Amino acid sequence: MGNSGLKQHYETAKKTGVLKLSERKLEEFPPNLSALAPLLRTLDLSHNIFTKVPGDIRNFTLLKHLNLSYNKLTVLPEQIGALHKLESLNASENHIQTVASSLSKLLHLKQVNLSGNHIVDFPLAFCNLKHLDVLDLSRNKLTTIPDNVSQLYTIELNLNQNQISFISEKLAECSRLKTLRLEENCLQLNSIPKQVLENSKITNLALEGNLFEAKQLSDLEGYESYMERYTAVKKKLF
Structure with a gap:
């Protein structure tokens, strides 16, 4: 996607609070995405080729829905624990082996999908989250x-x-x-x-x-x- 295409998506996201950048073959967070941090409630980066989530994700504190599915992530980093309003997290179909303990701070989580990863140890970070309705850890190790x-x-x-x-x-x-x-x-x-x-x-x-x-x-x-x-x-x- 060229810069002009991204710009149009950004302008729409400023009005709606929703940004969908799936299936764009993105290898890293696109430029200027951090400028939307104070506005976004939904961020969909699924079906790309990210290998890591940048530390800047901690600034997206209004996010309620985060979709990182179908990428090449190996970890869910500590910084995601700063997204205190997050209600749904989808990081299915990655290469995730570890889940940061900081996710235990996500007290509003309702749905978590980590299916299709390489998780070996049960992610106890999701314990004590009293609003968590569904936890999908299928197809792991x-x-x-x-x-x-x-x-x-x-x-x-x-x-x-x-x-x-x-x-x-x-x-x-x-x-x-x-x-x-x-x-x-x-x-x-x-x-x-x-x-x-x-x-x-x-x-x-x-x-x-x-x-x-x-x-x-x-x-x-x-x-x-x-x-x-x-x-x-x-x-x-x-």
């Missing part, structure tokens, strides 16, 4: 769900297509968790904690494609309690 995950407030947690073989029983303590997706992982039948079935608020547990047949779940202690919750929710839908 996670191997465990650690004890500290009990502090997650998300309603839906998507962990499909990872390499998870261990689930902490503390997962049952997640106070808002209703949907847990664990399809196509490395779970044995005895890896499913009794507490998750018996004492959690989970009403939709997706476990297809693990190292056991789904019908074997019914043999586990606590399964009847899970089915009672599942059935109660289904009845409300009809």
